[in-house]
Amino acid sequence: MSKVAITRAFTYREEEVIKGLEEGFNLLGGLGNYVKPGQKVLLKVNALSAKTPEQNVTTHPQVVGGMIDLLQKIGCEVWVGDSAGGNMQQGSPTGTALKVSGIAEVVEKKGAKLINFDSTGFEIRKGGKVFKKLYIAKPLFEADVVISMAKFKTHGLTLLTGGVKNMFGVVPGRAKANYHKEAQTVEQFCLGLLELYREVKPHLTVIDGIEAMEGNGPSAGNTKKCGILVISSDAISADRVLGEILPCRFEDVLTTYWGHKLGLGEGDIKNIEVLGTKIEDLGITPFKLPNTKLVSALPGFLTGLVVNMLKVVPEIQEDCIGCEFCINSCPVDAMALSEDKKAVIDYEKCINCYCCHELCPKKTIELKHSNKFGKFIAKLLNRRL
Known part of the structure; x- marks a missing residue:
């Protein structure tokens, strides 16, 4: 049975965030079950675009900082990276997004390593029926452990963006736009995301839902205060739990539905053990959908x-x-x-x-x-x- 931990954190105060993270990992047996001293751990954040933390488009820097602290306490070398969406005639959208979101500042302050996937080089891996070739930033294969640091948001195309969708950012630069060209239906695109997810499946998924987004997300919706952190070693299960919180039908989030069908994770809510605060006790009102x-x-x-x-x-x-x-x-x-x-x-x-x-x-x-x-x-x- 898959396990998903839900803990409460109602503000982004440093001590409250770290407490929520520690409680979540303790419910799963401890962070030490997933990382070891001396390992290179890559935090794959959501730095979609140049938005401030208050706009709740990107992973909040305090959640990123809290994870850095916990990993450094164990003795890990921490890397933090992403590739933002879009293209600019001049400048770097990823560099700008990491700076404006506050992620770059917290990484520097904590002494971790900031990585812009657009400039690290990439490896080409064999894809599947939708994405024939997978272009993936090299740090994903150089790290010992990969942790998806997602943001809980609705999404106009995929309905929900959580642990699985967050991994789309491992694709550098313009290649992301080309994938939209290759997969022009929602089902094709979600199946393509799962081909990518299979190749770069994270060891852990940590979802920032302290302040989420509802409505026409992932960047133009409205803030939804949920006060939760969701953690699992199975991103499919974590996203299934997010779908229950929305709430929506299992088959409405195709990355979860097909991820389960393809054996990439557990999507049957009956086979997911929710640890910590139960979904029915969260008191979160239904999300406005796109x-x-x-x-x-x-x-x-x-x-x-x-x-x-x-x-x-x-x-x-x-x-x-x-x-x-x-x-x-x-x-x-x-x-x-x-x-x-x-x-x-x-x-x-x-x-x-x-x-x-x-x-x-x-x-x-x-x-x-x-x-x-x-x-x-x-x-x-x-x-x-």
Whole structure:
């Protein structure tokens, strides 16, 4: 039976975070069961984009700092790294994200090693049916132990981003965008993520849910105060528990559903032992879901009738500043800059990967129902939106 520990931490005060982490690892038999003195331990954080800790897009620096302290206490050499999303004409999106998120500062303060996966070189591994080749940053194979340090958020494409989705950041730079081009349906993309996850399966997953994100995540949603840390040696099980907290159906989070079906982890909640605080005792109200996931809530016989009416597309708002970050990051070159210096979308080319919405630094791209009648139906069907 798989084990998932849930502990409480209601603020990001250093002592409260460390206490929550220690309690979680103690429930699982101790951190020493997973790491040994002298080992090189890579913390694969979520540094999606250049957002401050208060925006709750990235792994909070206090959670990262707490893990560094616990690992250094054992005698480990700690590395901290990621590859952010998007592309810039000048500068490094990952370097900027690590700095703005506060992660770089805490790593330097603790004497750990900060790694930008975009500049470390990569190895090419054989993929599967979706991602034919896997481009993975070299530190993933140089570390003795890999720990996924995820953030608990809703996600417009995959519904949930937790332990499994966090590992997408091991792919450096532009290669991530190319994967969206290769896998243009949600199911294909999630199966591709699992091909990647199989190759870089972390030894531990630690999920920052002290302050999570609901609504149109993973970067433009709203803060959801949950007061939890979730820890497991099985990211599939950890994500299954997050799905119960949302709550959503097992089959709605395809990385969990197919991860279980493919034998990559335990997704049957009956076979997952939740240690610490039980899910039903958390007192967390249902999350607002991304409006892209409304169709999944429909009875099967209705889905075919209204799916087109409920189609959700990215829409540029009037306050777009024309920074071109979305244009440079679009995997299918479906965006351009208009004469009045605003981003525009060619919907004939758009594959609805929502990368532009996810990466917009000013939140000026919203996910909208393309049909007015669909907007009306959406309000009737989902009271949580």
